[in-house]
Amino acid sequence: MFYTAKDVSKILGISETSAYRIIKKLNNELLSKEYIVIPGKISKKYFESKVMM
Numbered sequence: 001m002f003y004t005a006k007d008v009s010k011i012l013g014i015s016e017t018s019a020y021r022i023i024k025k026l027n028n029e030l031l032s033k034e035y036i037v038i039p040g041k042i043s044k045k046y047f048e049s050k051v052m053m
Helices: 007-011 015-032 044-050
Strands: 003-005 041-043
Touching: 003 007, 003 015, 003 044, 015 041, 015 044, 041 044
Parallel strands: none
Antiparallel strands: 003 041
């Protein structure tokens, strides 16, 4: 249901620090749309809709 920074770093082939930055950016987008977010995790569905893999 959610990806962690470790998952995102493996998927994108980036460091965990960069993954945390991406998760924070995506969570901020969700917050602006008044969704509830969990710090350090991102919805799989939202992540996959925003990231070209």
